[in-house]
Amino acid sequence: MIAMKNNFDFMMPSVNFFGPGVIEKIGERAQLLNMKKVLLVTDSFLRNLENGPVKQTEASLKAAGVEYVFFDGVEPNPKIRNVMDGAAIYRDSLCDSIITIGGGSVHDCGKGIGIVLTNGDDVTKLAGIETLKNPLPPLMAVNTTAGTASEITRHAVLTNEETHLKFVVVSWRNVPLVSFNDPLLMLDVPTKLTAATGMDALCHCVESYVSENRNPITDAQAEKGIKLIGQYLRRAVANGHDLEARTNMAYASLLAGMAFNNADLGYVHAMAHQLGGQYDAPHGVCCAVLMPTVERWNMIASPERFADIAVFLGENIEGLGKMEATEKGIAALERISEDVGIPVNIKAIGANPKDFDLMADNALK
Numbered sequence: 001m002i003a004m005k006n007n008f009d010f011m012m013p014s015v016n017f018f019g020p021g022v023i024e025k026i027g028e029r030a031q032l033l034n035m036k037k038v039l040l041v042t043d044s045f046l047r048n049l050e051n052g053p054v055k056q057t058e059a060s061l062k063a064a065g066v067e068y069v070f071f072d073g074v075e076p077n078p079k080i081r082n083v084m085d086g087a088a089i090y091r092d093s094l095c096d097s098i099i100t101i102g103g104g105s106v107h108d109c110g111k112g113i114g115i116v117l118t119n120g121d122d123v124t125k126l127a128g129i130e131t132l133k134n135p136l137p138p139l140m141a142v143n144t145t146a147g148t149a150s151e152i153t154r155h156a157v158l159t160n161e162e163t164h165l166k167f168v169v170v171s172w173r174n175v176p177l178v179s180f181n182d183p184l185l186m187l188d189v190p191t192k193l194t195a196a197t198g199m200d201a202l203c204h205c206v207e208s209y210v211s212e213n214r215n216p217i218t219d220a221q222a223e224k225g226i227k228l229i230g231q232y233l234r235r236a237v238a239n240g241h242d243l244e245a246r247t248n249m250a251y252a253s254l255l256a257g258m259a260f261n262n263a264d265l266g267y268v269h270a271m272a273h274q275l276g277g278q279y280d281a282p283h284g285v286c287c288a289v290l291m292p293t294v295e296r297w298n299m300i301a302s303p304e305r306f307a308d309i310a311v312f313l314g315e316n317i318e319g320l321g322k323m324e325a326t327e328k329g330i331a332a333l334e335r336i337s338e339d340v341g342i343p344v345n346i347k348a349i350g351a352n353p354k355d356f357d358l359m360a361d362n363a364l365k
């Protein structure tokens with residue numbers, strides 16, 4: 001087994017409001033943060049959704065007398081052009097703060113906008129770890145998918161539309177000041193997206209649990225996250241209006257985010273980013289498709305950890321040899337993915353063998 005680190009630092013999300021109905025508090029929080037003119041970052045679908053997350057945020061901001069303007073041009077796997085368009089509106093409208101409303105794409109785009117406003121226009125130069133010299137404008141995040149946890153993480157994942165490369169700006173300065181996880185805002189997430197985002201959260205837990213950078217806190221978070229996802233993801237996919245399942249998936253996603261924010265991720269994410277950048281494929285699907293293969297390759301380095309995962313997912317490993325128990329853990333992960341309807345191989349997301357060498361090189365970077 002890889003030795004647990006004795007000394008570690010642990011980054012916390014600053015303030016997270018969690019639970020059904022917490023979105024009502026956003027106007028009051030905007031006032032407390034002295035937000036006078038907010039750039040609301042979202043996509044056009046969410047902006048127009050009747051009684052959806054954006055309309056509810058608007059109602060709370062209006063009640064608190066907080067002014068706002070929209071940038072609703074975020075694309076999935078957000079592109080540099082989205083960041084630059086949002087930053088232009090922020091500047092032209094003399095905004096002083098940002099609120100992101102959506103899933104990982106929207107939060108990452110909002111972070112990207114904040115980054116270019118205070119750290120320089122060429123965001124590609126800031127790819128890497130702790131590259132940001134200046135704080136972002138005040139940023140709050142209203143999360144609407146149970147998957148990425150970008151509302152609390154230090155990562156901003158962006159795509160260079162010219163090279164089709166995803167890159168990540170990782171900095172403690174990226175962590176939103178306040179975030180909201182209100183499961184009532186997630187009830188209408190479509191089935192396929194529920195499955196994909198839930199598998200992304202599961203992958204965050206698994207990669208954190210086997211990471212060399214794990215610590216006792218991330219272990220506890222990853223373990224609980226895996227248990228919750230094993231128990232509730234199928235239910236949330238089967239019935240999106242199952243509030244108990246949605247609440248527990250939101251909780252699992254939050255735990256997973258805290259875990260990987262500190263323990264870091266592994267080859268599943270390194271490779272998933274290549275598929276997402278190259279084919280504009282949904283991130284959670286990329287992770288889910290790759291996870292069993294990558295973890296079968298990984299398992300020899302950490303068999304006890306995968307045996308633990310089997311137990312977290314309710315498997316009985318009594319009397320099994322070490323590698324049999326390990327395989328049971330990975331098979332259990334694979335079964336969840338199949339049960340929620342994730343494709344079984346990367347062909348289904350358009351992967352073409354001619355791109356493999358390039359993507360492999362980029363993943364290793």
Ligand code: NAD
Nearest residue numbers: 076077103104105144145148150153155157185188189283
């Ligand atoms: P997403 O943000 O791309 O959203 C996908 C679609 O779902 C959008 O079209 C959106 O309109 C719709 N949607 C969102 N919320 C909805 C709701 N409540 N009801 C109905 N429709 C809704 O999906 P995602 O999986 O949340 O984010 C993926 C992105 O996040 C990828 O770019 C990925 O690389 C990134 N990511 C970031 C981090 C991080 O820490 N920053 C971690 C993992 C992944």
